[in-house]
Amino acid sequence: MATFQEYGDYSGFKLNLDKSLALATSSVLRDSWPGPFPLQWASSSFRYLGILLTPRTSVLYRVNIDSLFCSSAECFARWSPLPLSLLGRIHLFNMVLFPKWLYTLQLLPLWLLKRDITKLHSMLSRFCWGGRRPRVALHYLFGAWGGGGLGLPHFRLYNAACLMRFLGEWLSDRQDFIPKFYEKEFFAPWHILSLVHTPHSALPAPLRGSLLLHSLRVIWSYVLDSWNGTPSITRYLPIQGNLQFSPGMETASFRKLASRDFTLLTHVLQADGSLLSWDALVRSGVFSVGDFLAFRQLHHYVRSLPRTALAFLIEDRFAALLDPYLEDGFTVSGLYKDFHRLLGPTDRAVLHARWCQDLGIARDALDLPSLIARIPGVSVNADLRECQFRVLHRGYFMKSQLYYSGYKDSPLCPKCLQQPHSFIHAFWSCVKINRFWRQVLSYVESILGTALPFSAAGLLLDKYEAFRLSDSGQRQFMRRVGVLGKKVILSVWIGETLPSFWDWRNRLHALLLLERKDASYSLRRKRLFLRIWDSYLFSLSPRARSDILNSL
Template sequence: MFNKSIELGSFHRDANIAVISLLLKPGKDPTLPTSYRPLSLIGADVKLFAKILASRLEAYMSKLIHCDQTGFIKSHFSSDNVRRLLHVLDHTPNSATPCAILSLDAEKAFDHLDWNFLWSVLEIMGLGHNFINMIKILYSNPSATVITGAKFSSFFPILRGSRQGCPLSPFLFAISLEPLAQAIRLSSTYSPVGILNTQHYISLYADDILLFVNNVPQTLPHLLTILDIFGSHSGYKVNKTRSALLPLNEPMKNLNIQSPIPVVEHFKYLGIEIYPSLNKTVQFNYNHILEQVSNDLKKWNKMTDTFQTRISVIKMNILPRLNFIASMIPLTPPTNFWKKLNSTVSFYLWRGKRPRYKYLNLQRCKTDGGLSIPNFKLYYYSFVLRALTVWLNPDVKTSWRPVEECIVAPHRLQDFIYSNISLKNCTLKYGPVISNLLSVWRDVEKITNVTSMWHKDSPIFHNYKLLTANKPFSFPAWQQNGINTLGDVIGEAGLRTFQDLQSFYNLPGFSFFLYLRLRAAMKTYGVPWNSPLSPHPLQHFFYGNMETRGLVSAIYITLLKTTYKPLGIQTIWEKELKLADDQIDWQTVWNNIISSSKNPNHQLIHYHFVFKYYLTPCKRYFMHLTTSPLCTFCSYGAYGTFLHMFWECPKVYKFWTKVSSTLSEILGTTIPMSPQLFLLNDDSCCNLNSTEKKVWMAGTTVAKKLLALHWQPPHSLNQRKWILSCIDVVNLELSTARIHGAKEKTLMAWENAADMFTTLL
């Protein structure tokens, strides 16, 4: 079909139809056509063809598009634009000339793109005649219909715009904007904002465009002319009444400028509220999200949902919102922000009651005995550290790297975190963005207990850990020839000779004295120069890591695991069961909780048993809730400890005996009577295969659920109720397995288990 379409130059008329559904915008008048947001659905064949072209084009987008533009470009982030913007906000207040940021609002930018203009741009960029013709097939006589309820409108032709729902459209739109960015960068009448030795013209993310304007009275009219000329060719039209001009310094604020663009005190860019003051930007955005989260959790706290549901709300609703702010604003949050946030989340999780688990234990990974409740501060650290993929890789191009290189000079950006820079007055010298990254790096080194003082990438020059005459080394001749780090002068056999370095790096002979000083300093400061140096323990996350997908999660998990403290419950169980440290396989315990059921509430039952969640008579007695600590099951006068109430009590033990014998009969293997097996799910003493383990876990889940429901008077532990509940759980697991496309062997195991339980009634 695709080859035939390429030969004909178009798809069949019926294949190139888009179905448009209309959604009413919040708070808009439903009688006005402009109040609706159109959503287009294109055919699967057309979408597949576009996806093939998009996959080919994606690999070249970073070469075709300048780093000023980040939308839809692989390994580029919207946070790159905001990071650069923060540097502009930090450096322009002291400028003598009036500076401002112009935020453009386009009128339906995606829908107004002129196709002839697009074909010309693609041709100039050298995409090739054949590839451009294949793109034109997607735009050859397309049509659309609007669906209202169950009725379709008559078909109408589409004559302009990038197609909504098409995988290729984002790339085409980004390419169509590049001529505008190039025109502004090359314009002799446009005055950009300068920071040190860098010039800042424009920042683009799809149709969200920022222009950094210096000398506003002279520059703004020329800029609007450029926009009008570009719009006349491309179809791009600026909505001047909805655009915004933000003054950045006093000279600009004191101007009485007559501008067609409204002058504002703040504006919203990529979901972040931007103020001229960095401090106000941080305070507003972090406090606003904290207020939103607090209000939402207070509202949802009234709902009668389960503990597991509340954990899911935190993971799927609260965490993404906070991570967005953390990823976009790489600055220190307001004082006590994390404390207030954790307090709010904990209050919601426990419905305002006293927490039954330590918050740090809940934050552990499920495979390590936790419930994976997010540690928001560590996620923030991970997002801040993501910038090191740019710092430590000089070949990575971003819009903010040049300005940060100028700020940290004479240090190299890749050496900065290893140069022992004092945090005192760091913000004044290097700015809040860089000082915050350095501060987070120091915190992370403490958290991870990294003690690697010397490593391959330890800088030789401008390093305050390696001094000569109480000053850091500085010798441009060596740096220009490629010597910058200890790894450059220390080989596999240790410190290389001067003759070796001179030959390899073409060093001048008179620098031999520097070599002697360096060797003496290395000896003084304990550099192990008789053996090879290893990399920094954390460096593997960032150095040479061009693939940023999953990077934040990898950093987060590493940081999280370093915060673990020994679980006291493990020692308690080992003492109660009179077992040695290694007799309980705790990794098996945690893994079996995860695999016990697809139902998270069933998993939570096992978690509660392991951590002794339930208030037994002994616990209630010590909490002054009852007058007796004795067991309520039996009349033997035994203390109602957790182990007694859920295992040792004769009535309970009899119930477990029936459960064990029934499961042994169903599985055709002996299931021993052991609290280690039934209470902790440690089946390392059994040789159960995966399907047998699933059935055993289902039976154990039901038994624990019955005990949890009926261990207080009136007691009702009978085998029939257990069997009926087992049938329900097995049928649930069978249905879930079918939905998830489980193997035939697994389905057969569940079906056989259901039949076996049914025959026991």
């Protein structure tokens, strides 16, 4: 407290003792404080920078994760009634809730339990599909757009990326995110990389309850097991501080070895997994004549390791993933992308085989990346219909599913049967669709009393300047005209039925009645309603117009 007081005297800041909390790691420490304690004692935990801290690390998981589940459930319940699309719900989760989860996982070394991952994914799926039966499996929504997903975060892989960033500090010998000095003192005399390689039964008893060590060992085994590797032997196995190689603890010869940057086991191994010869180590200046006993100890240790594991150690795919991060530092976003590419839930081989079967081409002839890159600029045809549905739903639809959705095999427009059914054709350039838009625009011209250009930019893309209207209310009215026109076209998207002008006219009037009800709540909304719908109201009969205006 004297140090805080001295700091305040120099800095000009004053410590507010009434609002400051202290957390005792044990009741003995709390009761043994001499004299009155100037701060308030926290009963069981307190929140610091968004994280709930507790005296015992064993309850950190439940306290923080349960709190996140409660806040997530409240947000999902509050957002569920909102009229949002699938993409809108995913974006809402990514912007509001996901940063809270990611922040906690980055600050605390917690490995999420499988049941909690399942519970979270279940809540997320229920929210994304509005409580209805999911139309696409959740794992198809994971990943970036370029990989066929919708940007939904995969929590297991994000969890793995956050923990690997902790471990990356030791792999790269950097100190960007964690206080390595304190951790070295806590785990001394053993090196933490040695502890993650050591089987649980061989760990020192005082370290078995360490939350950090447990989480790092879990992520280490999770990634290595995914590659059929051996978590106990990798190219990052240290020589000094090795729990299973006791001479590496204190012997001066091995301290000298470390001073020459021979710190890992791979530094003294040949390409076939065998130890470098005594002559080679002496010529390189690593060992001198007096270090022959240390060489024999190292030779005996290497011979005790399985040869198959040593061969994997030299050709380590795990190292191929991590080595690029050793120089530039480990980032959660970079690790997540690599993990999703290598460990993601999508079975790419099965998808590849299904695409080849549906497209009727040989496996070697399918160039999927170039096919996906061409999709935005091509029209629907017999070969690319699967790709179009892949883009629209970000999932895999079999032929039976396409059949039940009403999709026709012909690539031609089902309305004019003349041109391919591309998006611009379906919304605008089709002869029969074009006729519908001209009917709509002719009616609007009679309402506004002015000639309007027949513009796709204005009607389809809400480019108000294309109509050259100076009145803001008329511009807002034209926006409603375009939106309702597209809704009518989408209502008869697949099939020979043509969009009806009278369907559009009825939708326009229904929208008027809906906005009239909203306008009755405040004077500002009433003024906005009259500015937008003024021209349309005067096109109605006097009785209909008076009924609407009198209800405001």
